[in-house]
Amino acid sequence: MKKLLLAFVMTCCVGSAWAADAPALGPAASIKGKVLEVLDAESFVYLRLQTKDGETWAVVAKAPVKKGAEVTIDNVTTMTNFESKKLNRKFDQVVFGSIAMSGTGAAAGGDMAAIHPGIAKTADVGDVKVAKASGPNAHTVADIVSRKADFKDKAVAVRGKVVKFTGGVLGKNWIHLRDGSGSASDGSNDILVTTTDEAKIGDVVLVQGVVHLDRDFGSGYSYRVLIEEASVKR
Numbered sequence: 433m434k435k436l437l438l439a440f441v442m443t444c445c446v447g448s449a450w451a452a453d454a455p456a457l458g459p460a461a462s463i464k465g466k467v468l469e470v471l472d473a474e475s476f477v478y479l480r481l482q483t484k485d486g487e488t489w490a491v492v493a494k495a496p497v498k499k500g501a502e503v504t505i506d507n508v509t510t511m512t513n514f515e516s517k518k519l520n521r522k523f524d525q526v527v528f529g530s531i532a533m534s535g536t537g538a539a540a541g542g543d544m545a546a547i548h549p550g551i552a553k554t555a556d557v558g559d560v561k562v563a564k565a566s567g568p569n570a571h572t573v574a575d576i577v578s579r580k581a582d583f584k585d586k587a588v589a590v591r592g593k594v595v596k597f598t599g600g601v602l603g604k605n606w607i608h609l610r611d612g613s614g615s616a617s618d619g620s621n622d623i624l625v626t627t628t629d630e631a632k633i634g635d636v637v638l639v640q641g642v643v644h645l646d647r648d649f650g651s652g653y654s655y656r657v658l659i660e661e662a663s664v665k666r
Contacts, residue, residue, distance in 0.1 A: 463488065463508055463527065467501045473518040478526070479503070489526045497531070505529040506648060530654055561612040562636055565591040569640075573623045574614030576643060580657040583643040588659065590623070594635045602649055607631055607664070609639060624655055629664035638665045 465481030465488070477497060479490045490505045497503060508529040515522045564572055570589045592611035599605045607625040614620030625639050641662030648654040 462504055462506045462529075463490070464502070464504045465490075467497055467499050467503060470497060470499055471519055473516060478516075478519065479505075481505075489523055491526050491528045492531050495531055503531055505531060506654065530648065559612070560593045560595070560610045562592050562610075564611070565589045565638055572613040573609060573611045574620045576659070577614060577620040577623055577657055580643065580645055584645050585642060587640070587642055589638065589640045590659065591636065591638045592623075594631045594633050594637060595622070597631055597633055599630070604628065605630065607637075607639075609637070624658040625662045625664070626658065626660045627662040627664050629662070631664050631666075635666060639663070640665075 465483035469480035471478040508527045512525050592609035596608035604626040639662050641659040
């Protein structure tokens with residue numbers, strides 16, 4: 433996790449000049465605060481936060497965060513004497529991290545495509561209605577998302593349609609699966625699956641894997657519920 437976070441920090445600092453003094457990296461932590469100011473820096477945003485300990489600047493992967501929002505920044509790393517060429521501004525201290533997720537993986541109202549430009553967005557595959565898988569471990573997408581605590585660290589089987597596929601990120605392929613169950617309003621209609629298998633948008637597949645909760649991979653990849661170590665069969 434520390435390596436992933438450091439990679440995120442180094443990526444963020446491309447195009448930025450370091451001050452003469454080496455930056456100090458603090459321990460991973462979380463901070464909470466109200467957004468007082470938002471500065472756009474292409475793939476990242478700088479947030480001036482009012483926290484219980486005073487004001488601080490935080491840098492996160494780009495997400496639709498608005499002034500006045502209450503946010504939590506996870507996996508915090510502190511850097512001092514930081515200069516951003518993108519903003520043409522120096523900061524005595526900034527913290528780098530990822531915004532805590534809501535729902536099944538939406539970052540402050542966005543998703544992986546919003547956080548990381550260039551990643552495929554969810555495809556419009558029309559109405560989705562896929563028959564439930566059979567067997568003792570078979571469940572619908574809505575079952576798992578809505579009752580996620582019941583499925584923690586348990587093997588499940590889900591049949592659904594691939595609505596988004598992102599390959600080769602953090603050594604995994606990332607699939608968003610829908611079967612027609614659940615609701616888009618609360619995110620219970622969509623579940624994320626990580627696998628080494630391939631799939632194409634529009635494929636109807638049977639996924640078998642293990643449900644994990646509150647997974648944070650760093651670099652903005654953080655999810656409340658997902659299926660990992662999955663096999664994908666058509």
